Amino acid sequence: MYGKQSQTDQSTALDNAVKRVASGVFETLKLIIPYLTWEAWYKGDSYNVGCRPDAGLFYYKGILIVSGEGKHQQDSGNAIERWFKNERILRKVEPNVTFITFASGSGAYEKGRIGKILRSAHPNGYNNYQVGENSCYLKPDGFDDAFIFKTLSKAVKDKIALIE
Numbered sequence: 633m634y635g636k637q638s639q640t641d642q643s644t645a646l647d648n649a650v651k652r653v654a655s656g657v658f659e660t661l662k663l664i665i666p667y668l669t670w671e672a673w674y675k676g677d678s679y680n681v682g683c684r685p686d687a688g689l690f691y692y693k694g695i696l697i698v699s700g701e702g703k704h705q706q707d708s709g710n711a712i713e714r715w716f717k718n719e720r721i722l723r724k725v726e727p728n729v730t731f732i733t734f735a736s737g738s739g740a741y742e743k744g745r746i747g748k749i750l751r752s753a754h755p756n757g758y759n760n761y762q763v764g765e766n767s768c769y770l771k772p773d774g775f776d777d778a779f780i781f782k783t784l785s786k787a788v789k790d791k792i793a794l795i796e
Contacts, residue, residue: 643704650702653780654687667693683718697791700732707739712749728764730787736774763790
């Protein structure tokens, strides 16, 4: 969680937590899941721009299975609108990717800025995990590493179970 930091510091702390924990998820799961790989970014191709989601990209047998973002925003501004770029690029790469967002800040509630902007991309609501879909967790005070780890690990395992 992020305490009494500036908004930029809180945003950076969340981004860094998601990156660090996602890397840890991969390091843990690669020991027990053959064919699991992880990349920090999608480089794109001659027709499509790349992206660098905070959680990186988890692949199983070469198929993109899980990715995610950390987004921190107050109840104003437009930072959350940039979320759509990564989600759209990755859905083009793999339409059934599980894309998880960890959203914090005063705009991280259903009727807040984040909730309103992301509503169209989360038809099943918030704080509601969906395999192969977009799932967004809203928590104004932020997330601890254990929650991020548990959530990403479950998503990877659940997606692999569907493939196998």
